[in-house]
Amino acid sequence: MNRLKNKVISMALIFSLGISASGCGLIEKSPEAIAKQRVAKIGDEYITRGELDEMFTPMLEQLKASPQYGADYLESAEGKELLKSQKTETLDGMIEQKLFEQKSKELNLFKDENEISEGIKTSRDNLVTAYGSEEELNKKLEEAKISNELFDKILRGQVISQKVTEHIIKDVTVSDEAVQKYYDENKASMTEQPNTMNVSHILLKTEEDAKAVKQRLLNGEDFATVAKEKSTEEAAQQTGGDLGEIMYNDPNYDQDFVKAAMALKEGEISDPVLTQFGYHIIKVTKKTEYPIQEFDAVKDSIKYQLVYDEQYKVYSDALSEWREKAGVEVYEDKIV
Known part of the structure; x- marks a missing residue:
């Protein structure tokens, strides 16, 4: 208690004398200052530590409540490494979301903000239907430690990323010859x-x-x-x-x-x-060993899988290209 009292008196003396201690590293950064720190750069836009912490809060609360981990574990060296790894994954998802937002604007995929808002409402209504009521959905969100504000941000991201994804994969096709070739080369597994x-x-x-x-x-x-x-x-x-x-x-x-x-x-x-x-x-x-299925019995499922694989390749290649063009930078020392 005396040490704390002496520290308060010393700080009061510093300020009464008009001396700045910031240059000497004596004053820790405030929560507000930490929240404003930039953790990633995507083109001309940034993600702040505050935005990352907000998105990561549900995961953090789940880790704290988990029997496998818990709050005490997260204070250990291993726990801190786990937190950093999980926050880095969360940040990577946020970076991808920024890239989707930038691409949606570049392609003019939404006529205005109202169209995005309508998409958010539709997504939320679908979830209300799935859970049976607004009350049940809110209960699930509360259990997951997701605020309504954060939930709207998540839905907004989904609406935008879905629109962009649909745009970039819309021309993906697979020929009948490719389906036949796959069947001929993989008969043994069919x-x-x-x-x-x-x-x-x-x-x-x-x-x-x-x-x-x-x-x-x-x-x-x-x-x-x-x-x-x-x-x-x-x-x-x-x-x-x-x-x-x-x-x-x-x-x-x-x-x-x-x-x-x-x-x-x-x-x-x-x-x-x-x-x-x-x-x-x-x-x-x-x-x-069992008989090999005839081509006609499996051609639709083969085509579905080949189309999916090609769509995923287009999606993955596009994200890699956008990241490179945007000059994505991650400031790892600011993540935790």
Whole structure:
């Protein structure tokens, strides 16, 4: 208490003498000054720390209330890194929104501000319908710590970005030839149901060890018994190397491993297969394969996916081009 009292007296003395302490770093920046700090530049426009903090508040409150994190965690070094990462993502979204706004003005996509306001109202009305009532929507916003003012800003951004996106992707098409080509090159993945295989493996550190294990298996030793003895995978002690049923091209497994397994016949044992985890000896005990669907049965879904992929590429390339032209700058030291 005495230290605080002395500090107050000292500051009063400084001001009574008309001495400026700002140049000496003795006065911290006020919340108002921090809020005015620029965190990003997009062309001739800026995003301030205050605008970023306002947009980030709902996320911050959710992190504080989260059992996984909480307010105390956010004060730790790891928590502060998490906050910076999340705020940087939020800022990136705000930068993209600025780019959309600038592009909408350049293209004259809205006749006036009223058209944007009408879009905001339509979006809000749709959400009221989805939630059943205005009261329910407001309840959800309150739970998410989103003020009505912030919500209108979010909806405004969506209205503008949707209009711009629709404009830049409107001419995207995919030819029937491209659809046919995709089908011909990917028939194996277009079965009536996903093809599966039952796979076992033994994981080893060196190729030499893997070759020795394969020879033991070829000599008739039991796969599960050898796996429990030699595999460096901890689970092998319980599973005997049995991975159960996995899909062809299963994204949850190393793709070099999956491709090697797919190439095997039922009962066949692989040569050593190198992946990021080490050397594997693989055995496929069962394969379940289904008929390939006819072109006419899948052509619409293929076309839909190809159009979507091309639209996303146009969208992504456009954003990259706009960022470069706008000379986007981010002032990372001002984010938190």
